[in-house]
Amino acid sequence: MDEALLRSLTPTVIGILLRRGADFAAAEDAVQDALVEAVRVWTDDPPRDPKGWLITAAWRKFLDAARADTSRQRREVLVEAEPVPGPGEAADDTLQLYFLCAHPSLTPASAVALTLRAVGGLTTRQIAQAYLVPEATMAQRISRAKRTVSGVRFNQPGDVTTVLRVLYLVFNEGYSGDVDLVGEAIRLTRQLAAKTHHEEVAGLLALMLLHHARRPARIGPDGGLVPLAEQDRSLWNTRLIAEGVEVLQAALTRDRLGEFQAQAAIAALHADARAAEETDWVQIVEWYDELVRLTDSPVARLNRAVAVGEADGPQGGLAALAELDPALPRYAAVAAYLHERDGDPVTAARLYSQAARSVSSLPERDHLTRQAARLNAQLRSTGQDCVRRPAPD
Numbered sequence: 001m002d003e004a005l006l007r008s009l010t011p012t013v014i015g016i017l018l019r020r021g022a023d024f025a026a027a028e029d030a031v032q033d034a035l036v037e038a039v040r041v042w043t044d045d046p047p048r049d050p051k052g053w054l055i056t057a058a059w060r061k062f063l064d065a066a067r068a069d070t071s072r073q074r075r076e077v078l079v080e081a082e083p084v085p086g087p088g089e090a091a092d093d094t095l096q097l098y099f100l101c102a103h104p105s106l107t108p109a110s111a112v113a114l115t116l117r118a119v120g121g122l123t124t125r126q127i128a129q130a131y132l133v134p135e136a137t138m139a140q141r142i143s144r145a146k147r148t149v150s151g152v153r154f155n156q157p158g159d160v161t162t163v164l165r166v167l168y169l170v171f172n173e174g175y176s177g178d179v180d181l182v183g184e185a186i187r188l189t190r191q192l193a194a195k196t197h198h199e200e201v202a203g204l205l206a207l208m209l210l211h212h213a214r215r216p217a218r219i220g221p222d223g224g225l226v227p228l229a230e231q232d233r234s235l236w237n238t239r240l241i242a243e244g245v246e247v248l249q250a251a252l253t254r255d256r257l258g259e260f261q262a263q264a265a266i267a268a269l270h271a272d273a274r275a276a277e278e279t280d281w282v283q284i285v286e287w288y289d290e291l292v293r294l295t296d297s298p299v300a301r302l303n304r305a306v307a308v309g310e311a312d313g314p315q316g317g318l319a320a321l322a323e324l325d326p327a328l329p330r331y332a333a334v335a336a337y338l339h340e341r342d343g344d345p346v347t348a349a350r351l352y353s354q355a356a357r358s359v360s361s362l363p364e365r366d367h368l369t370r371q372a373a374r375l376n377a378q379l380r381s382t383g384q385d386c387v388r389r390p391a392p393d
Helices: 003-019 024-041 050-068 073-080 094-101 108-119 124-130 135-149 160-172 181-195 199-213 238-252 259-272 281-295 298-312 314-321 331-341 345-358 362-381
Strands: none
Touching: 003 024, 003 050, 003 094, 003 108, 024 050, 024 108, 024 135, 094 108, 094 135, 094 160, 094 181, 108 124, 108 135, 108 160, 108 181, 124 135, 160 181, 160 199, 181 199, 199 238, 199 259, 238 259, 259 281, 281 298, 298 314, 298 331, 314 331, 331 345, 331 362, 345 362
């Protein structure tokens, strides 16, 4: 059973049913039912035309549901017009399906779930496991999303930027359950890049490849998070790095810079350094300046403060950090790192502990807790107080 083939055919078959007159919810349900039947039947008797088989099976599933719903006369008309089964249709509506699943009327969580189901071909159970929620909860989320977009014209123009943000959300979820969401996000972004020459699609694909290339070095033998500067770079996937750089360079030649291209350029500079001390931090600061100009994102400004701290010294980084809101996620962690580099382990230990209490990621919390414990142990061994007392008036 070629599960990857089945999943790659899913959006095409849904698109064909939509063009035949099915609404989105009915089309998606019919295709999922056809996929279940394919898993059961293909193992012993694989078809010569997998796409044609799925189209025929899904259309029959849709017609069965339509016949059972006698109160909906519009569908009864479609029953009379059942097409003769034949070779798979040539139309590929995958790009429009991306736009539909990332419709602005959906919440980010619903758009992600619907994209994974309709474009990615994942089952509700797989998506629920990946997001660590009950299957019934995910089923309700997907059902609501399908109802929301069912009234949207399938040929209505979509927004590539919204699609990219949905795919980036999938990528950042990482791995859980039996579905590797990082790999799934890369697969879907490759698919999108093959259907559009949008430079930001290429930028996002490059960014994903460059980040994913470092994945083997991110977790140590003890299961702990390994910071970028401490990673064993011999474990990085050089093939993915080369591909990411090539995709990025092709996008940059179009001279239409966007935020994902800027982020990919930063990732490429990290990947280019054979050792942490060889990192070109000056160039990285320049790219963060571009990213801030494009997005004015507080997160980009926070990461820029780290880069400034590396390029100009910790005092420069702390000065850049002082311009930002301390309530930002990861603010305390960045402040702790810069204070430690500035020779203030007391403040750094306190901030590492504060940062550990505020993060939801267990590996990140463990890492920050270990950093605080390391500094506190050093302070005890030298007889220093672990908490800095205020100076007398």
